[in-house]
Amino acid sequence: MLIRRRLAAAAAALVLASPAWAQEAFPSRSLQFVLPYPPGNAIDLLVRALAAEMSPLLRQSVVVINRDGAAGAVGSVSVARAAADGYTVLFVPALVASVLPVTQASSGLRVDSFRPVCQVFNNSMALVVKPDSPIRSLADLQAAARAQPGRLTYGTLGVTSIPHLAMEQWAGAAGVEFTHVPFRADAAVMTEVITGRLDVGSIVLGSAAGRNDVRILAVFDSERHPDFPDSATAVEQGFNVLPASFGGLFVPAGTPEERIAALETACTTAAGTAAYRAAARTGSQPANFFLDRAAFTRRLQSDVETKAAQLRRLTLN
The missing domain is CATH 3.40.190.150 (Bordetella uptake gene, domain 1)
Incomplete structure (x- = not known):
């Protein structure tokens, strides 16, 4: 009986020590x-x-x-x-x-x-270039980067943003180097790509929805996105890179x-x-x-x- 009373007292003490909200119905x-x-x-x-x-x-x-x-x-x-x-x-x-x-x-x-x-x-993340860019695939981008190590530029919405890490992951898989130029938003990145001040942009795919002033070079996903059925994935192009x-x-x-x-x-x-x-x-x-x-x-x-x-x-x- 003594042990049982002590256990009951301990349980009661725990209830009293718990926050008041722990006992209320939620929410x-x-x-x-x-x-x-x-x-x-x-x-x-x-x-x-x-x-x-x-x-x-x-x-x-x-x-x-x-x-x-x-x-x-x-x-x-x-x-x-x-x-x-x-x-x-x-x-x-x-x-x-x-x-x-x-x-x-x-x-x-x-x-x-x-x-x-x-x-x-x-x-999903994606790489974009201007519509008249001679770079039309990841193979083209890889070849261009190998010909000019570190000289091609790409933009993202910020250092260590997911688009930045996505591009770094692909560049590592491709064995190439680029110069990163950070911005504050995807819209600014695409503007710089369109004007030719950036060679490529790494963006959130949805940021390209409804736009025809950039060409999607690759989508980082396991399958094509229904909103962009004509845009090939990186996997289709030989790179098993799927950052999201x-x-x-x-x-x-x-x-x-x-x-x-x-x-x-x-x-x-x-x-x-x-x-x-x-x-x-x-x-x-x-x-x-x-x-x-x-x-x-x-x-x-x-x-x-x-x-x-x-x-x-x-x-x-």
């Missing part, structure tokens, strides 16, 4: 989805569409907050420091775990700062398992709705943009390993 109030980028772009459209579809499923309002700065680190850090109660959720590419902990180490972000919930976007900017919902490490499961269930249903799929198509998402938590976690772990090797090479070079 019992509104949630915040933090996007660490400015409004008005494709990823902003996706997070707002997802929030709108998840709100009735969770029976609570879901408010989207744009918290831009430091290449996504400002908003990401704000979520990492928030209470791990499931009410503050991050909508972000996988780089929050695979790139920012390395490039923004002073921010305090770590590989394990967050736990993935579900993947709801998957952006994928991502979705994350919560702070320490969030209770049952709350993550509740968010995943709502996310799975929301991502399959006609409204979210329409937003995904507008943003040039492929048909297989969604992954559940288990598959998303596995892909994230693989991306962390791949990006770590790439970032080490860039640092050494």
Whole structure:
């Protein structure tokens, strides 16, 4: 009896020591989805569409907050420091775990700062040239780079951005060197390509949607994108290089398992709705943009390993 009373007392003490929110039904109030980028772009459209579809499923309002700065680190850090109660959720590419902990180490972000919930976007990367460029394939680009080592230029939306790492991955596979010129957006990169001030641009494929002033040299994916059926993949051209900017919902490490499961269930249903799929198509998402938590976690772990090797090479070079 004495042992039983002690166990009961210990259990009661644990309950009293737990945060008050740990005992409440979830969710019992509104949630915040933090996007660490400015409004008005494709990823902003996706997070707002997802929030709108998840709100009735969770029976609570879901408010989207744009918290831009430091290449996504400002908003990401704000979520990492928030209470791990499931009410503050991050909508972000996988780089929050695979790139920012390395490039923004002073921010305090770590590989394990967050736990993935579900993947709801998957952006392929692409290489573009001006329409009248003599370079018409990856073989042409490889040959031109070999003839002028380090003299050909390419642009991306920033140092250690996914387009930058994509180009570096392909250049490594091709055994060639280029000079990197960073910008702040894909639109600026394409403008420089069109004018001939850059030889090639490495961009997010969706940025080329509806444009006929650039030629897509290659798409980094396993199969052709339905929005760009005439654009060959790098795989088709002999290079098994498939970098992508994928991502979705994350919560702070320490969030209770049952709350993550509740968010995943709502996310799975929301991502399959006609409204979210329409937003995904507008943003040039492929048909297989969604992954559940288990598959998303596995892909994230693989991306962390791949990006770590790439970032080490860039640092050494």
